[in-house]
Amino acid sequence: xxxxxxxxxxxxxxxxxxxxxxxxxxxxxxxxxxxxxxxxxxxxxxxxxxxxxxxxxxxxxxxxxxxxxxxxxxxxxxxxxxxxxxxxxxxxxxxxxxxxxxxxxxxxxxxxxxxxxxxxxxxxxxxxxxxxxxxxxxxxxxxxxxxxxxx
Numbered sequence: 001x002x003x004x005x006x007x008x009x010x011x012x013x014x015x016x017x018x019x020x021x022x023x024x025x026x027x028x029x030x031x032x033x034x035x036x037x038x039x040x041x042x043x044x045x046x047x048x049x050x051x052x053x054x055x056x057x058x059x060x061x062x063x064x065x066x067x068x069x070x071x072x073x074x075x076x077x078x079x080x081x082x083x084x085x086x087x088x089x090x091x092x093x094x095x096x097x098x099x100x101x102x103x104x105x106x107x108x109x110x111x112x113x114x115x116x117x118x119x120x121x122x123x124x125x126x127x128x129x130x131x132x133x134x135x136x137x138x139x140x141x142x143x144x145x146x147x148x149x150x151x
Contacts, residue, residue: 013129016055017041018048018062018074019090024114028061031118032125045069049077057085058129061112064091064098075107086128090114 015037019025025041032039040057042048046068048060060078062071075087089108091098102108110128112121 013037013059014055014057015039015125016048016051016057016060016085018043018045018060018066018071020044020063020066024063024090031122035122045071045074045077048074052078052081052083052085056083059086059088059125061088061090061125064089064093072102072107075102079107086110086131088112088125088128090116 013032015032017025017028017039019028019041020043022043025043029039029041040051040055042051044066045062048062052060060074060083062074064071071089071091075089078085078087087108088110089102090112092114098111102111110124112124
């Protein structure tokens with residue numbers, strides 16, 4: 001499916017992208033911004049921790065393998081700091097053991113392998129944010145869970 005016909009019907013979402021690969025960050029940033037999401041990107045877990053000390057994004061998408069600290073290190077720190085953002089781990093390694101370990105320990109909410117398929121990626125991110133919103137009583141399309149339109 002071409003990227004220009006992907007759904008854009010979600011609430012505005014603040015996203016922090018964390019990846020040491022500039023091309024990956026640039027690609028994801030453009031992809032999400034075209035759907036109306038607000039995106040901040042950083043190149044390391046340390047930069048992400050500094051950002052998260054002062055900001056509360058809805059979603060953090062982080063690479064697993066980075067030079068200083070990896071995505072799991074960042075997610076462990078986020079959990080210790082009680083950061084409520086949805087955590088999605090990106091990895092170039094299709095490792096079932098890693099995925100199960102990460103999800104079962106509650107370090108990440110979702111696990112995505114690179115390269116990704118755009119429709120599937122967007123659905124995973126959208127659904128992750130929707131689940132978080134539903135827990136807070138906010139639906140995905142600007143309505144509360146009872147179906148009333150939010151102001």
